[in-house]
Amino acid sequence: MGIIDRMERRLGWLTFPGLLRYYALLHVLVFAVSLFRPDLTELLDFDRGKILSGEVWRVVTCFFADQPFGRPGLLSILLLFFAVNFAFMINDGLEGEWGAFKTSLFCYLGMAMVLLANFILPHTPPFSGFALYASAFLAFATLHPRVEILLLLILPLRVGILGIIQGVLMLIGAVTAPLLIPFYLMAFLNYLLWAGLPALRGRLRAAQSVQRRRSFRAASREDEEEAFHSCVLCDRTETSHPELEFRVGRDGREYCADHLPD
Incomplete structure (x- = not known):
């Protein structure tokens, strides 16, 4: 029995089925309210000084305050629609692979590390609340690289290719802004533990297995030649x-x- 299984037996009450779905829907709610209250995100976003001054709700609401699609409009509504549908697919894919408990822990760790990074690091990227989406997408792309989606209902692309593109963009961001590297390491720790390192170990084991088979076949051929x-x-x-x-x-x-x- 693995450590996750033991944790589930003791901490099963932490399971939140469909957590990423609700996370996406809360973004929709904030987006809808901001149509009537343009200053809403300023009341919800992360502000270390204001949190320490007593506005503790920002510890939670900062994850839903980010609106990376720009001002409310037809284009931003369309992009939000696609993003929410994508989040639903990611949630179902991760829960299908890991189960609801492990997926919930993945999200909890991601949010906790983003929050900690915002508190202790002097430099964090804009829209840091979307780091959970980014880490969840990378995990989904690692686990299901051959899944194909229609980007904007037009361009068919495999999720694995999009994951590679995201990884390259993050690498470029880290090279051009090295001060953000600590944030990336903290915000994507959940991805490394849940998907990245296990996938790497799996590839190494597969490569070793292939090498052993090749060595065995070569030795067999040598034996045949020496008969x-x-x-x-x-x-x-x-x-x-x-x-x-x-x-x-x-x-x-x-x-x-x-x-x-x-």
Whole structure:
């Protein structure tokens, strides 16, 4: 029984089925309210000084305050629609692979690390609340790279390709802004523990298995080449079939006992 299974037996009450779905819907709610209260995000976003001054609700609401699609409008509504549907697919994919408990822990750790990073790091990227979406998407792309989606209902793309693009963009961001590297390491710790490192170990084991098979086949071929006796009819040798006896026929060729001519 793994550590996650033991935790589930003791902390099963932490399970939140469909957590990413509700997380996405809360973004929709904030977006809808901001149509009438444009200053809403300023009341909800992360502000270390205001939190320490007593506005503790920002510890939670900061995850829903980010609106990366710009001002409310037709385009932003369309982008939000696609993002929410994508979040639903990611949630169902992760829960199908891990189960609701492990997926919930993944989200809890992601949010906790983003919150901690915002508190202790001097430099964090804008829209840091969307880091949970980013880490969940990378996990989904790692687990289901061959799943194909229609980007904006037009362009068919495999999720694995989108995951690679996101990884490259993050790498470029880290190179151009090294001060953000600590944030990336903290915000994507859940991805590394749940999907990244396990996938890497799986690939290494697969590569080692392939190498062992190749070595075995090469050794087998060498044994065949070094065999002293070989049947001219069935090609069996004393190395491949040590139980066989070999004799030279009247024609001067070598046969195994099963094919020796009378």
